[in-house]
Amino acid sequence: MWNGCLCLQCIREKEVGVVEDLGQFKRLVGEGPSCILWPLQSVTGRLSLRVQQLDVLCETKTKDNVFVQVGVAVQYRVVTESAYDAWYRLTSPTSQIQAYVFDVIRSTIPRMELDQAFESKDDIAHSVLESLQQVMKDYGYSIVNTLVTDLAPDTKVKASMNEINAARRLKEAASHQAEADKVRQVKAAEADAEARYLSGLGVARQRKAIVKGLQASVSEFSSEVEGADPKDVMDILLLSQYFDTLSTVGANSLILEHDPATVANLQQQVGVSFMAKRQDLLS
Known part of the structure; x- marks a missing residue:
């Protein structure tokens, strides 16, 4: 005479139970309570359905x-x-x-x-x-x-790869730095050329203004002082410029040789140039 009973087995959520009958596969049971005939049947395994x-x-x-x-x-x-x-x-x-x-x-x-x-x-x-x-x-x-x-x-391979990458980036940085230096030098040369050009224009305009001023001074002096000719006026102006130059030289602590003949020669050359320019303007 065989004595057996029904046994309640519970399978957890997301699991499946394998039921065997005396060592032989019987069925699969899902989550929740399941009745089995013990001791002939038993849940021999549980498989998780989760990832x-x-x-x-x-x-x-x-x-x-x-x-x-x-x-x-x-x-x-x-x-x-x-x-x-x-x-x-x-x-x-x-x-x-x-x-x-x-x-x-x-x-x-x-x-x-x-x-x-x-x-x-x-x-x-x-x-x-x-x-x-x-x-x-x-x-x-x-x-x-x-x-x-x-x-x-390997660690050594990683280090080598990092060194290669660093060397490549240093090379690129050096190339960009050289290109930047080139651009900087070109721009500096262009700026210097532009500055010299503008300085030349300034000097030319300065000299033109000086000549115009001298012409106006000679004309006014000749018209207002009777008996004064342009040569006398030029002598006075040149003498004034000469003394101004001496004052500037003395202020800079420079020692220059002084020869009265040099002043006379300078006076003659400037007078000739001024009179020629004046004749051109009058004509």
């Missing part, structure tokens, strides 16, 4: 012989309808996933150079995703996403 993540770290080398550590995050979950396969067909789903990740990474990265590997992280993750989805589907698992979370070469 889980497996972090895989794989070491391989690139096409240019640089060893790198590749970190891959695999997000997966159990398919409710295929919970039987997930429980009975795989002993360790994490080991299976890890093996396929190693296979894809070590067959993909060696075909790329280091810089290309950094640029192709999305392509690597997509290759891992496609490979795992095809394989794990038969075992009752759905691969939600795969992410390449890290791609780290």
